[in-house]
Amino acid sequence: MLLQYKCPNCGSDMAFDSESGMLSCESCGRQDNIEEFSDDYIQSTFTEEEAKEYHCKNCGAVIITEADTTATTCSFCGAGVVLGDRLSGALAPAKVIPFTISKDEAKAAFVKWCNKGRLTPRGFMTANRIKGITGLYVPFWLYDLNSRADVQAVGTRVRTYTRGDYIYTETKYYDVYRDIDLHYVKVPVDASEKMNDELMDKLEPYDYGKLKEFKTPYLAGYIAEKYNYDDKELFPRVKSRVKKYVDTYISSTVTGYSSVRYTNKQIDTKQKKAQYVLLPVWMVYYDYDKQEHTFAMNGLTGKVVGRPPISYGKVAGWVGGIAGSTFIAMRIIQLIMGGGLW
Amino acid sequence: MVRQSSLWKSIVFCLTILLFSITALSTPTHAAPEAKQRVFDDAGLLTKEEVTELEALSAKYSEKRETDFIILTSKDADGKDIEDFMGDTYDEKEFGYDKPKGNAVMLTMDMSERDVMVTGFGEGERLLDDNRADLVREKITPALSRGDYFDAFSQYIKSSYKYMGYREGVDPDNIFFSTLFQLAISVGLGVVVVGKMLYNSGGKVTVSGRTYSDANKSRVVQRRDVYVRTSVTKRRKPKNNSSGGSRGGGGGVTRGGSSYSGSRGKF
Numbered sequence: 001m002l003l004q005y006k007c008p009n010c011g012s013d014m015a016f017d018s019e020s021g022m023l024s025c026e027s028c029g030r031q032d033n034i035e036e037f038s039d040d041y042i043q044s045t046f047t048e049e050e051a052k053e054y055h056c057k058n059c060g061a062v063i064i065t066e067a068d069t070t071a072t073t074c075s076f077c078g079a080g081v082v083l084g085d086r087l088s089g090a091l092a093p094a095k096v097i098p099f100t101i102s103k104d105e106a107k108a109a110f111v112k113w114c115n116k117g118r119l120t121p122r123g124f125m126t127a128n129r130i131k132g133i134t135g136l137y138v139p140f141w142l143y144d145l146n147s148r149a150d151v152q153a154v155g156t157r158v159r160t161y162t163r164g165d166y167i168y169t170e171t172k173y174y175d176v177y178r179d180i181d182l183h184y185v186k187v188p189v190d191a192s193e194k195m196n197d198e199l200m201d202k203l204e205p206y207d208y209g210k211l212k213e214f215k216t217p218y219l220a221g222y223i224a225e226k227y228n229y230d231d232k233e234l235f236p237r238v239k240s241r242v243k244k245y246v247d248t249y250i251s252s253t254v255t256g257y258s259s260v261r262y263t264n265k266q267i268d269t270k271q272k273k274a275q276y277v278l279l280p281v282w283m284v285y286y287d288y289d290k291q292e293h294t295f296a297m298n299g300l301t302g303k304v305v306g307r308p309p310i311s312y313g314k315v316a317g318w319v320g321g322i323a324g325s326t327f328i329a330m331r332i333i334q335l336i337m338g339g340g341l342w
Numbered sequence: 343m344v345r346q347s348s349l350w351k352s353i354v355f356c357l358t359i360l361l362f363s364i365t366a367l368s369t370p371t372h373a374a375p376e377a378k379q380r381v382f383d384d385a386g387l388l389t390k391e392e393v394t395e396l397e398a399l400s401a402k403y404s405e406k407r408e409t410d411f412i413i414l415t416s417k418d419a420d421g422k423d424i425e426d427f428m429g430d431t432y433d434e435k436e437f438g439y440d441k442p443k444g445n446a447v448m449l450t451m452d453m454s455e456r457d458v459m460v461t462g463f464g465e466g467e468r469l470l471d472d473n474r475a476d477l478v479r480e481k482i483t484p485a486l487s488r489g490d491y492f493d494a495f496s497q498y499i500k501s502s503y504k505y506m507g508y509r510e511g512v513d514p515d516n517i518f519f520s521t522l523f524q525l526a527i528s529v530g531l532g533v534v535v536v537g538k539m540l541y542n543s544g545g546k547v548t549v550s551g552r553t554y555s556d557a558n559k560s561r562v563v564q565r566r567d568v569y570v571r572t573s574v575t576k577r578r579k580p581k582n583n584s585s586g587g588s589r590g591g592g593g594g595v596t597r598g599g600s601s602y603s604g605s606r607g608k609f
Contacts, residue, residue, distance in 0.1 A: 038471045068572065078404050089389075096520075114348045118539060118541065119536075119539055119543055120543075141368035152568075155567070162579065165578055165579050166576040166578060167576065167577055167578075167579055168574055168575070168576045169574065169575045169577075170572060170573075170574045171574070171575075172494060172569065172572045173570040173571050173573070174368075174567050174568060174569055174570060175566070175567075175568040175569075175570050176566070176567055176568075177564070177565065177566040177567075177568075178562060178564070178565050178566075179562070179563040179565070180560075180561075180562050180563065181559070181561055181562075181563050182555060183555065183556035183559040183560050184551070184554045184555055185554060185555075186554060187554045190562075199545075201546050202544070202545040202546065202548075203545075204547070204548070204553070205548065205549045205551045205553055210529065214376070217594070235491060238529065242551075244551070245550070245551025245554070246551070247550060247556070248550070248551055249555075250404025253562055253565065256366040258423045269549060275351045298543075303545065303548075304545060305544060305545030306544055306545065307543070307544040308543055308544070310540065310543070315536055315540070318532070318535075318539070319529070319532040319533055320529060320532070321532075322528075322532035322535050322536065323528040323529045323531065323532035324528070326527065326528040326531050326532065327524055327525065327528040328526045330518070330527065330528065331524070333518075334518065334519055334524075337509075337512060337518075338508055338511075342470065
């Protein structure tokens with residue numbers, strides 16, 4: 001099933017506009033609210049079985065997609081198309097955060113970010129070799145979790161005092177017990193095989209206030225992927241992630257001790273709910289020094305992540321600069337303290 | 343362009359510091375040769391060349407601190423106690439950079455008793471107080487014991503010169519004043535800061551457990567902190583008796599009425 005969005009006025013292809021948050025027509029400028037957009041104008045083409053091949057309704061060209069793609073543009077006429085059957089049933093996303101940063105804004109934000117790179121080579125900073133910039137809806141699972149922690153520990157309080165010729169060290173031992181009930185909401189885990197997990201984790205946070213009920217028109221004009229892993233498969237990942245949060249919370253409740261040794265720590269994390277959502281990410285492909293660098297940008301906040309190339313000269317310069325000024329500062333302090341200069 | 347210039351700036355900055363430190367540490371060669379004698383090797387511990395060399399060294403540093411660095415060795419201190427011998431010699435020869443019986447630092451040796459004394463007069467008394475004289479003496483004692491007199495004497499001049507550069511009451515052996523320590527800290531800081539910059543260059547995680555926790559529901563259900571027992575250990579207070587023994591003397595007044603600071607000991 002292929003979905004295309006036809007302008008009720010002029011019949012052109014419509015695409016999602018990040019600025020207005022509406023479905024808009026480039027030809028006549030008509031804008032439609034996605035929540036109210038009539039199904040009549042969504043052209044759907046049904047195919048008999050699990051289709052491997054989709055044909056663009058406009059030009060008839062074969063739309064070439066990868067198996068995970070759920071939204072793309074026709075490579076011949078540029079019309080935004082959504083592959084409906086890959087977004088239905090178990091694959092139907094519950095929610096989506098639409099892009100708020102447009103392609104041009106994303107480009108500008110990326111250039112600005114490159115300029116801030118204090119260790120990147122000069123040629124990289126001009127950011128004039130952006131090879132491609134793609135708006136991508138990345139599939140995520142948002143987990144609502146309940147962690148129950150049962151903790152036993154031995155805490156000590158140490159006090160030293162002097163009496164006569166001796167120094168006494170007094171150690172008091174305490175039996176510490178905590179039963180903690182923690183709730184986490186909407187912890188995101190990216191569900192796409194292609195996306196680098198580390199990169200995606202750094203993109204957070206997303207403003208969940210911007211979550212919308214999923215409607216296919218949001219995807220018009222962008223690329224979207226479907227999930228490769230379901231919520232059960234990804235649960236261990238979210239669990240290990242939350243474990244760190246729980247650990248931090250536990251230690252924040254065990255305070256006032258000189259040392260704490262945990263004798264028993266049981267963390268039981270249960271999944272309350274998992275929602276399949278699509279989150280907006282701009283992927284920036286950048287050629288520098290014959291190498292392609294990939295960066296990801298949060299489609300809501302403009303936060304950029306990804307390893308930039310490093311200029312060794314600049315690294316040396318910074319180390320030298322910091323070391324040099326520290327050295328001078330210490331010399332000055334020495335002078336002030338009465339140590340003479342040399 | 344702006345970036346590059348800041349890079350250059352920092353490089354130039356470093357080179358300047360380097361140059362500055364080299365010139366400051368290197369020895370100026372324009373020290374005018376003086377006829378003044380500062381090395382009195384009556385015990386014959388040094389060769390002629392060594393005496394000439396030490397004279398030159400002493401002349402150079404004496405000028406910088408406006409304080410004469412005197413070396414006085416004797417076979418038996420004329421039968422006197424080293425302290426009296428030192429004081430009498432000072433009075434008799436009227437040491438001093440600025441005037442007779444003026445600013446001077448003396449290293450006196452009595453080979454028969456194996457006594458050594460470092461004393462300061464005038465500015466020398468002020469800037470090379472008992473403590474610092476102790477430090478200088480302790481520094482050169484190993485070389486003296488070995489019989490490396492030339493090394494010990496040069497070190498005496500250099501250390502006294504160095505310590506006199508510190509304001510009164512400041513501990514010159516404070517680790518903070520060590521150039522090596524300062525360099526290590528500077529480079530360490532540079533590496534740590536830039537390392538952190540490198541680590542964060544790819545973006546950093548800005549969310550924590552608090553970002554996703556449901557504060558309304560999350561809570562500590564039960565907490566218990568029960569006192570179990572106390573254990574007490576004791577150890578003897580460490581006594582402040584570093585090195586001990588050979589230390590002693592301190593300052594005094596010569597028979598001629600010049601007061602001095604000092605440190606004496608055996609080698």
